[in-house]
Amino acid sequence: MRLKDKIAIVTGTRTGIGKAIALRFAREGASVVTCIRPGKGGGDTAAEIKAAGGEALFVECDVSIEADVIKAVKKTIEQYGRLDIIVNNAGVNFVKPFVETETADWDRVINTDLRGTYFFCREGIREMLKTGGGSIINITSVHTLAGLPEAAPYDAAKWGTVGMTKSLAVEFASRNIRVNALSPGLIDTQIWKDLIAAAPDRKECEAYWASNIPAGRPGASEEIASAAVFLASDEASYCTGSNIIVDGGMTAQLVSRQNFQSASIEGGTR
Numbered sequence: 001m002r003l004k005d006k007i008a009i010v011t012g013t014r015t016g017i018g019k020a021i022a023l024r025f026a027r028e029g030a031s032v033v034t035c036i037r038p039g040k041g042g043g044d045t046a047a048e049i050k051a052a053g054g055e056a057l058f059v060e061c062d063v064s065i066e067a068d069v070i071k072a073v074k075k076t077i078e079q080y081g082r083l084d085i086i087v088n089n090a091g092v093n094f095v096k097p098f099v100e101t102e103t104a105d106w107d108r109v110i111n112t113d114l115r116g117t118y119f120f121c122r123e124g125i126r127e128m129l130k131t132g133g134g135s136i137i138n139i140t141s142v143h144t145l146a147g148l149p150e151a152a153p154y155d156a157a158k159w160g161t162v163g164m165t166k167s168l169a170v171e172f173a174s175r176n177i178r179v180n181a182l183s184p185g186l187i188d189t190q191i192w193k194d195l196i197a198a199a200p201d202r203k204e205c206e207a208y209w210a211s212n213i214p215a216g217r218p219g220a221s222e223e224i225a226s227a228a229v230f231l232a233s234d235e236a237s238y239c240t241g242s243n244i245i246v247d248g249g250m251t252a253q254l255v256s257r258q259n260f261q262s263a264s265i266e267g268g269t270r
Helices: 016-027 043-051 066-080 101-132 152-175 190-198 204-210 222-234
Strands: 005-013 029-037 058-060 086-087 132-141 177-184 242-248
Touching: 005 016, 005 066, 005 101, 016 029, 016 043, 016 086, 016 222, 029 043, 029 066, 043 058, 058 066, 066 101, 066 152, 086 101, 086 222, 101 132, 101 177, 132 152, 132 190, 132 222, 152 177, 177 222, 190 204
Parallel strands: 005 029, 005 086, 029 058, 086 132, 132 177, 177 242
Antiparallel strands: none
């Protein structure tokens, strides 16, 4: 098992990519601390890990609140004695014309997707420095390669996360702390389900996106989890400061332009 005896925090583990990463890490031998905002019923993933014979701890944590992040890291250390891996997956997204965005829209996305990642990186690195190193994986997006209309707060947060990732990688490489970004393309999560549900024509929406993905389909959360396992493991010992793209070839080609009306998505989760 590639992560045997490792201690990992994974945020945003209720569904989708975060849940898939938490479950896969446990199968690879890690003890997993799952983090979900209060009131979201996020203990199910930890319970599922335990039911399968793995080790897990559930901590309620709003990543945008500094005190919550400090508490989550403290509980991890109290339970397991150290911290080896952090996956900053928690995030929100929506689509809205830029001139219609409110300050609250901006703050909600930036505070969760960028500020929360900053908090966990800072607190995690402080602990990793005490024990000789670790691996941090920041889940970003193909939006870090190409911006999309009506997604300015999300794009800003994800580009900012990649910038922070590279800076931290350079600063802490000599102290055995690796920091990488992992950028999924279109993945079959709740965001995708919300998108096709809100589309005026579901088949047209599916065909539009399939035409822009050489693989011809959305990815699966488990495919992102496989990339996360690699980055967390010793197999990636010389990999830091990277932005790993897992998108079925989407950003390797010129995206075709077709008439398609963006669907407004509020509060989507990975």
